[in-house]
Amino acid sequence: MTTDQPAKPPSSAENPMPVRTVAVKVAQWIDKLGAVWVEGQITQINLRPGTRTAFLVLRDTAADMSLTVTCDPDLLRNSPVPLQEGSRVVVYGKLSFFTARGTVSLRVTEIRPVGIGELLARIERLKALLAAEGLFDPRLKRPIPFLPNRIGLITGRASAAEHDVVTVATQRWPAVQFEIRNTAVQGPTAVPQILEALAALDADEAVDVIVLARGGGSVEDLLPFSDETLCRAIVSAKTPIVSAIGHEPDNPLSDYVADLRAATPTDAAKRIVPDAAAESALLRELQARAAAALRGWVDRESRALQQLRSRPVLADPLRLLEQRHDEVERFRTATRRAINQSLTTESTATRHLREKLSALGPAATLSRGYAVVQKVLGKEREVVRSIDDAPAGSQLRIRVADGALTAAALGSQSLGPRKESTPND
Incomplete structure (x- = not known):
């Protein structure tokens, strides 16, 4: 018969664990994870000649998180596709905790570059998924205000896209205001920075519309604008968003989920800011049309009144009364004549009856x-x-x-x- 061993008392201030114990326990727990496949973007490569270990930094494409990676230098040298900073890769390795330094690194034994074809295939799969969820539905599109009070602009620092949007919008409507957030628009840090800027502008009540602007680029450069996290953030925002990536052959997914898609940053400025000169000309045209319509209406009503005034009943309103007066006089004369004739007839008949009565009466x-x-x-x-x-x-x-x-x-x-x-x- 066996008996349970009593549990060791937990650590306390009076009975603390030494560093080595904690380090060993952490190393044991990490070792239980085993080998894993990890995808990310290489942001740093440290390959020194004569060393047997290469150091890399693998960064998440949608979050501000990174992981230290170590590998055999031959994995980098013998890669079928040259690996450099910014390359998307899938690696296979095992996490290790170095107890001496208290650091974690991923020791990889296989590195697979993610090619353009695979990236495009992933974008297509994500596109189908978002479409199936109804995120591309036109009924979800928020209307762009006719004259935004303030425009939020997310773009690269001192970029041509920023210059085009600000310049064209100011030329069209000088009173327009901008709230600009400069972020990375490519590379591993682009998505986290764009998400942060998007959240800040969406929370600003003074911002009426937000523009994501970039002046085009290669498929790899535009990958951040097809990120699933960014696409869902665009759909969830309460402020209308315009996607102005400026890349015609391959539309990033942000073009599909945004409320308005502009071909270029210049086109975005033209579509969200009205042209003051054109609006003034339109206003003058509408004023002229309104004045012409009013004059036409007054002319029609004047002619109608003139026609009414020319009618006999309004031209000589007493004529009908005079005609009726003559008729009334004729009727009165005829009535008087008929009454007199009737009275004469009845008087004669009465006289004859009186004479008959007198002749036949006792007095006669x-x-x-x-x-x-x-x-x-x-x-x-x-x-x-x-x-x-x-x-x-x-x-x-x-x-x-x-x-x-x-x-x-x-x-x-x-x-x-x-x-x-x-x-x-």
């Missing part, structure tokens, strides 16, 4: 000698229609045409039965 009968005999019974009176209605002694009232008489019945005399008339009589 009385005027011809007839009388109405009434028997007086106190306050009441009854018309006497028969001798039986007025026996002798009855008090009578006899009405004639011009008055009434009071009489008394003295007696009566019958006239005999009334002979009935026949139609043949």
